Amino acid sequence: MNNEPLEKPYSDLRLAAMAPNTLLGTMLKITGPFWDKLLGISKLRRVYESCELSGLNKQEFSQKLLNGLGVQVSGINGVLAKIPQRGRCIIVCNHPYGMIEGVIIAHLLTEVRADTKVMANVGLTIFKEIKDYFIFANPLKPKALINGLAIKQCFRHLEKDGLLVIFPAGRVSFFQADKQRIADADWNRLAIKLATKTDSPILPVFISGANSKLFHNMGRVYYRFRLLMLAHEMFKLQAHNIALKTNNLLTIKQLNEFNGTKRMNDFVRLQCYLNDDNYFSPWLEHEKRTSFEAVIPMVDKKVMKKELAQLPEIQHLLDFKSFSVYYGYQQQIPHCVEEITRLREITFRTLDEGSGEACDTDKFDATYMHLFIFDHKNEEIIGAYRIGQTDLLQKNGDVSKLYLAQMFDFAPEFINQQQPCLEMGRSFIIAAHQNSFHGLLLLWKGIGAFVCQNPHYRTLYGTVSLSKLYDPRSVALIDEIMVTDKEGVSAKKSFAGQLHPEVKDFISAAPVSLNQLSALVMGIEEDGKDVPVLLKQYYKLGAKFHCTGIDVNFNDTPGLLLSVNLPAAPDKLLKLYLGSSKTAYINYDKSDELSAI
Incomplete structure (x- = not known):
């Protein structure tokens, strides 16, 4: 690069100097001083002269020009x-x-x-x-x-x-x-x-x-x-x-999630405007927990193994290599449930979701079913779901017996008031197994085995936690794009996300697929992370997404409420999770059961 000074003067900042050799140009040359003053060119020329910009190399020139204009x-x-x-x-x-x-x-x-x-x-x-x-x-x-x-x-x-x-x-x-x-x-x-x-x-x-x-x-x-x-x-x-x-560099792979140059162009434009701080509300500091109790010690492995051995065989759902999937209730397996609450707290803290207490527990652990994976080789629990059987929970009570009733107002027409459902929540896989294929798969095979034993459960519902490790813009995008069925439920404390008007323009122009939402989120997130794995899992099952609320009992974490009509899920996934019992589950008719009584 040539940094040698040029001969002075160099830039002739007069309208007359820029005028073309035409009749109009001649008129501009005659009236040039008037137009120079009117258009601010004279003032610009004074900056040029006072800052001694003439003949400088490009970097010196631009720096001095910005300084002369007072631009910060x-x-x-x-x-x-x-x-x-x-x-x-x-x-x-x-x-x-x-x-x-x-x-x-x-x-x-x-x-x-x-x-x-x-x-x-x-x-x-x-x-x-x-x-x-x-x-x-x-x-x-x-x-x-x-x-x-x-x-x-x-x-x-x-x-x-x-x-x-x-x-x-x-x-x-x-x-x-x-x-x-x-x-x-x-x-x-x-x-x-x-x-x-x-x-x-x-x-x-x-x-x-x-x-x-x-x-x-x-x-x-x-x-x-x-x-x-x-x-x-x-x-x-x-x-x-x-x-x-x-935000982040956008790759060709991300661009290719969008059909045609126009949609790609709209995607890139949106990624630009999402950086407008006028439409950005960071997580509030008072919503972030700053003190944490020491986590309780690990439960004795021998005690857990003894509890598992005493479970009825029907509650031993499946085996894979050294792993077994069980379900049980607190009164059956109190020490296993205690260990689950310990592992939940450890796992959730890494996602900025922990309770901050010595373990993650509440009154619902005593009334909900716990479905979990036990690794016999290492003698440890590696993952679990907490599942509420709505027909049993509301048999001698009302909707208040459901954990999510603390977070949402359920109208009588919502699915959990209309038929037996499974309320899914508090899922986790310990860190050592989060990158393995078997963790989440075994949990879902366990759920499949349970519903095949209890085919009157046709619907799953629950929330996907949208961790505060996500940028608030990502959470707002997920909420805006995924929520389509708001009937029958509302959040007690709504997620007050803020999005640039360009988002509305983008969404109204064409539907946004999950892969496209992933591209948007990965463009925003500092570490390039994708949408939550569980969200993808439920989406593939054909989930409906109802609303996003704030779980005040879970470190004020946003949660996206969804429901899945399990018999209507894609056949490929039903085969994977339900196995040979798939057909019997799909064809289950409660009236046949009643007529046999």
């Missing part, structure tokens, strides 16, 4: 941390100001990647010192020759493993009457086409702020006024903080 930028380190140190990559940004953000992004990225190029409006050619930053295009004239040349330059730059920045809107954000907010115009799909052709990841970067009310009001009168006011707007950024924020 935050969030720089967060963005730089997400950019690959080498290799092709596309960065896309919203366009709130129209000019200065191009200089900001170019300057910051060039500090770490000398191979940075920014696709920019030809208007920035007024600054000759920084032209090397840019690949120029003219979004106001889509058929202009310069645009075709610019696209070829972008492609070649990525082919050489460069870093490319694109402002897909192509013009400054403006007030949109139909949306009743300031937003970018529809994004051009060039970034998506370049990414898919060159196998380049995309990093969406949100740039905070907006131009003045006067700017947007004048733009509503006549759209060309926005262009004429851009220079003036730069001087309103004095001592103004422009925040940059991003």
Whole structure:
């Protein structure tokens, strides 16, 4: 890179110098001083001269220009941390100001990647010192020759493993009457086409702020006024903080979850706008537990084995290698249940969900059934479900006998008031087995064996915990996209998630699949984690999702309420979980049972 000073002066910041050799250009040259003052060009020229910008190299020029304008930028380190140190990559940004953000992004990225190029409006050619930053295009004239040349330059730059920045809107954000907010115009799909052709990841970067009310009001009168006011707007950024924020690199695999370039483009745009802090509410600190009791010691293994040996054979549901699945009640296996509560607390604490007590227990442990996996080789419990049999629990009581009645108001028409159901909850797999296939599979095979023994249970319902290890935006997205059947139930304490209006635009344009939701969540989460495994499990079974509530008895953890009509689940999964008893379970008719009595 050539950092040698250029001959001064270099940039001629006068409208007359930019005027074409036409009749209109001649008139502009004559009236140039008037227009320079009106449009703020004279003021810009004074900054150029007072800061001695003439002839500086591009990095010195841009830094001094930003200092001269009084622009302050935050969030720089967060963005730089997400950019690959080498290799092709596309960065896309919203366009709130129209000019200065191009200089900001170019300057910051060039500090770490000398191979940075920014696709920019030809208007920035007024600054000759920084032209090397840019690949120029003219979004106001889509058929202009310069645009075709610019696209070829972008492609070649990525082919050489460069870093490319694109402002897909192509013009400054403006007030949109139909949306009743300031937003970018529809994004051009060039970034998506370049990414898919060159196998380049995309990093969406949100740039905070907006131009003045006067700017947007004048733009509503006549759209060309926005262009004429851009220079003036730069001087309103004095001592103004422009925040940059991003999430994760989006891979081609994530893009391919969406059908067609338009939907891919909408996905990338949404990922950008999700970084708007005006629509971000962090978890409240007072909702996070800070003190924890010491967990109770492990229960004697011999005592647990003795309890298991005394269970009726029908409660020994299945075996796999050294593992067995059982179910029992607290009065039958008090020490096993105590160990389950100990392991629950240990496991839930890692998810920011623990009770903070010495073990995770409540009065419902005494009335609910416990279905669990015992590892005979290591003589330990490795996972469990707590299951409420609603017909037994409500036989001599009412809905208050159900744990989830503490979290939700169930109307008489809700499924757990209409037929015998299994209320599923408090599931866990210990850390050593969370990455193995057998943990969750054995629990579900155990559930399958239990319902085959008790075929009058046709419906499962419960909550999927949405841990506070998730970003609140992810939880809000899961709630917004998954909840479709709100009839008959409401949360006692609702999840008050906040989402950018762009989310509504995205969802209303087309249905969002679970894989697409996964792509959205993985784009947001700092560690790239996916939606909860249990959510996927229930979704595959054909679950309906009813509402999201806050479990005040479980460290204020959000929980997504769902129900599954088990006989209607996909045949492949029923074969897997119910085995040879599948057909008998599906064909079960309670009236046949009654007629035999």
